[in-house]
Amino acid sequence: MENLSLLLRWSPYSSETDLLKQFDNMGSHGTKVIVYNLWFNDEGITELDFDTDPKDIRIAWDIKKLGTKPAWKRIQEEHIVERFRYSLRVYLSILYLRLSTTFQIILRGEAVKPHSIADDLKLVQFVKYSPQCSGDVEAMCLNTQQRKEILMI
Known part of the structure; x- marks a missing residue:
């Protein structure tokens, strides 16, 4: 009821019935945006x-x-x-x-x-992403097996 009172206070509709009429043409789902008070x-x-x-x-x-x-x-x-x-x-x-x-x-x-x-x-350009550890290209990243072992601990 609190949400309904806020909607009625700040919308162009004066009653719950007027507000609900706006959704009659939408079916069972969807979102409708009403622009007013420009x-x-x-x-x-x-x-x-x-x-x-x-x-x-x-x-x-x-x-x-x-x-x-x-x-x-x-x-x-x-x-x-x-x-x-x-x-x-x-x-x-x-x-x-x-x-x-x-x-x-x-x-x-x-x-x-x-x-x-x-x-x-x-100009389309494809760049292959290569992960780096700590921003250092020469740093050794953990391989898949090492990651699995850490996760198991």
Whole structure:
């Protein structure tokens, strides 16, 4: 009851019934995020932009206004490295490297497609990791048998 009273105090819902209605379209499991009570900046624009893209939620005043050639501006704004700074859809697409088949993120009624940022790299380099003891390359690390013996003690 204490948790419910806190939810009702700080949410836009006035009763338990109103609050529970929000979960009717989710089924038996999932998480739903409800955004309300947004702040306005000096120009009267809310901190989140719901109008520019009907399938996305953006940070309204964080989109860079680049003073370069229009072609470069468009390329920079469309690249995922720039877009994840202000686009919730792009941020969610790179948030998880691998998703299980039972997990899905839906934003504004449309599923978010996962994106691996490794696919965007121009120069890919694989580095083989070699463990070192105490940062000393020449130090002798314990072999598997020695580790088993220590664990047995």
